[in-house]
Amino acid sequence: MSKTVTANGFALDDAGQRIVVDPICRIEGHLRIEVNVDENNTIRNAVSTGNMWRGLEIILKGRDPRDAWAFTERICGVCTGVHALASCRAVEDALDIEIPRNANSIRNLMMLAQYTQDHLVHFYHLHALDWVDVVSALKADPVATSALQQSLSPWPKSSPGYFRDVQNRIRRFVESGQLGPFANAYWGSPAYKLPPEANLMAVTHYLEALDFQKEIVKIHTIFGGRNPHPNWLVGGMPCSINVNETGAVGAINMAWLNQVSDIINKSITFVDQVYIPDLKAIASFYKDWTYGGGLSGKNVMAYGEFPAIANNYTNESWMLPNGAILNGDLSTVHDVDPRDPEQVREFVTHSWYEYPDPDAGLHPWDGVTEPRFELGPNAKGTKTNIEALDEGAKYSWLKAPRWRGHAMEVGPLARYLVAYARGQEDIKMQVDGLLSDLGLPITALFSTLGRTAARGLECSWAAHKMRTVFDDMMANIKAGDVATANMQKWEPDTWPDDTKGVGFGEAPRGALGHWIHIRDTKIANYQAVVPTTWNASPRDPEGNIGAYEAALLGTPMADPEQPLEILRTIHSFDPCLACATH
């Protein structure tokens, strides 16, 4: 290959040193990244490989469509519930089932809680250590850290003594020699820019966020019986509401509703007083680390999420809108229709799958999942000991989804750009506020940091939105509507013989769609195209590279032996490989 320019306009050069990072840690699932760096240690070629496949699309065939949510929920436990929701929507679409208003509100609450928890955990536990030096926190002055904290937010856990205790704990931990999850990392690298006090504050919040995240998901526990993997139901939600009748203790009652309300308040406080201030503080030290934009300034897409109106999955109803932006043209937002066979298609030319026509794209309703593992002629190593992959051939367990033939970036940043371009006020205010606080232009969003910032803003948006949705639901219950499930078409004998449906929306990591074909009351075909499938996608037959590969290009590495820069950019997408390959 050596030097080429891809169809989507990226220059690739695989001449220099090849660096392999496998496993990429602090993500969900198994991902491998290979890059070539030039003589200045700048990345000139990038290869993203999904390292796992389980075959859920095959396993689903022949099963009862009403059970599918439980299977697909197990696609991922990190974004738990989102596949269950997509699956319920797909079956409801196929069978023409309308869900009650309360079910819509409960689903929105659960999904919003998922956004809030997932984004929070991602920021502190999966991403922060790319920016925060744990060891440097030992050098911090607790008094100065306390002052820093108090200058940023009214969060009460901010005394010098508190920070001293945490610091001592870390010190003892480090001195013990048993460094646990912090061992062998890149502490002290010149790529870390935070002063010790900011590091100590962030490490402290790493621990606080770990404690707090488990409170947010209690919303799932109340409505879905547990978290992770709460329960869902085709036709609505399985939890009944009973606020004023005999037996209310055995249903969603006033005590539980109060608890939900309380969790919402606490979530808003935590996100706004801890996460957002930390995000701004950290970002302000990395303003000149402008890499990792990749596809974000070109092609982004969102299906839309959070229907304000039950059973209405259009922009009339979406609280976060649907749309696609091509070539960075924010003035035109295209409508995205997951049903249109011309729009969403998956390719497998570079994927470990087989199609009847190897280079054709298939719309998911006609999708085929047929595994075929093989290494290209230029791969190094053996089948079971791969040293380097051959990206000219098949090289990943991910398929390559494309929208009208374009590789697209999806996720919080994509959603925010679509909403921004559509002129949605609440989102515009948030984005403009952050940019003016940091003194940055909108183009600064097209970067690793932009992706991380959008996620933070969205976390806050989601926490606040829970309040709106909850209040709406209470008003509806007050008006006397307690229905949570529509069981009219529960029995298979009420179903058509042959029908198709699609369930789509936005998972925390981006656009998610499940396509189902039901024949004779059983699943004839089931296909999922998942956020990380879009972002971590391998190349397509035209040579378009996916978002991960694009985002790594042009990034200088301080030390190619220490893949910190690769981790930063890849982590900014919040990879989920179990999702991507399923």
Added chain:
Amino acid sequence: MASSAAGSVPKSAYRRPLYVFEAPVRIWHWLHALSVVVLSVTGYLIANPLPSIGGEASEHFLMGNLRMIHFIAAYVFAIGFAVRIYWGFVGNKYSRELLYLPVWRGEWWRALFEEVKYYLFLRREPPHSDAHNALAQSAMWFFNTLLGLFMIVSGFALYGEGLGLGSWADTGFGWAIPLLGGSQQVRMLHTLGMWLFIVFTILHIYMAIRADIMSSQSSVSAIISGWRTYRD
């Protein structure tokens, strides 16, 4: 030919009544029959409960009672089964016919073949047998002895789940649960066993009554009085 050993006796010959089913066998038979009916009805309702009833839970105990009746009948079934096996060792020679199939005896196979021929209308008169003909014996062995044992093992394994880990039923029968693929699988097989019992019962009652009408030897009265009598 087949008729000499297990075959038919000349029609005209008068045969004296024969004492086949001793009292314990007869008593067992009717208790057994009753318990199977009760177990099947209650078992079916455990698997497919009746429409819900309203009111306070504390006022009703419908499922609880069904289960209790099932368990009482299960004890009758199991103890009866054990007594019947014991009797097979100490009772008359006919009482042993339920314990094993003499598959090593050529004439038994021939009698079986003749009996099948009879039921397929390929032979007008049934071959003669004192207690059970070979076909009935096979059915009894498979559908009663073997299946009964299975129902006891699977049933007490499930019972042990309720009594708790380390209870006598768990210690004695709990091993069957992982062996058969888990608790849900055991219940499924236990229910399938019920259906096999029902199939057996249908065939068995039909054949018993049919034999009374069509053959030359008494059948239903034999399992009531113990005496096999002969006509013609």
Added chain:
Amino acid sequence: MPVQETFYEVMRQHGITRRSFLKFCSLTAAGLGLGPEFAGKIAYALETKPRTPVIWLHGLECTCCTESFIRSGNPLAGDVILSMISLDYDDTLMAAAGHQAEELLEQTIEKYDGQYILACEGNPPLNEDGMYCIQGGKPYVEKLRHMADHCKAIIAWGSCASWGCVQAARPNPTRATPIHKVILDKPVIKVPGCPPIAEVMTGVITYMIAFDELPELDRQGRPKMFYSQRLHDKCYRRPHFDAGQFVERFDDEGARKGYCLYKVGCKGPTTYNACSTLEWNGGLSWPVKSGHGCLGCAEDNFWDKGSFYSAVTNFGSLGGAEATADKIGGILAGAAAVGVAAHAAASAISHIKSSKSRGARHE
């Protein structure tokens, strides 16, 4: 050489007084279902021992078991990870990546040969030479075997590691295989559930560390302390089951009154787990309490036993449709009845015929 700090020291440094440390120990003892006399033993163990190294591997899975683990409220997951154990390898949480991460495995073997706990989440696929789960360019099963060779004991987290779970559901395209069928020479403690309850996970770890022994296991290798009873045995809806009061349809009158979910498919009567007693997320609720039947998620192969919404189990498929015991049995019994009727008719005809011919001869 750096001093290895004990859990107690860490707690003290964390600003925790001896009194609340002891309270923690008695809560832990209570959480494990042990009497107060055990609190002292736990305290002693935690005061004197260096943190036990744990290697946490991930195979084919959804990582939900990790997510569940970090929901633990008592003890807090953060305290377990930072203070009770030394989580020397866990690709979901560790800071290092690539070869820096992989080196830690060898370092652990070198320093703690035969002493570390191997915690397995997910399972290895065996088809395609194991390349349905690749780590560092190699099949995951190799890494699993290598790390198992040197460990003290294995914890199989969740239903994936314990039984195979969703990826092993029919037709199991990757031949995903539970840990105990791959590692035959080490004790495997199964902690099933899809995922397991957080406090069950931390409870098992705490027990192993505090008592320095494996928990007592049942016939199938599950800790008795959490898996010895069915949900149904301790379900608060049990009075409705016994009464015969069932939810007939989701969101019906019975559902709003909290009736038993048996008829809408609850697998509580056949599922061994602690949900109905410990409950989830700090004892807040569990599937049944929030209106959906138990899926049976802690049981072997719960995916392939038929609909989650039917009390009846699938037998396998019979000409495209599911065969349940009632279906097969009904067909057999029906066939027997029809057969009997037909045979009776045929017998009657042949009887009449033969008596006629006999009668004719007599004439």
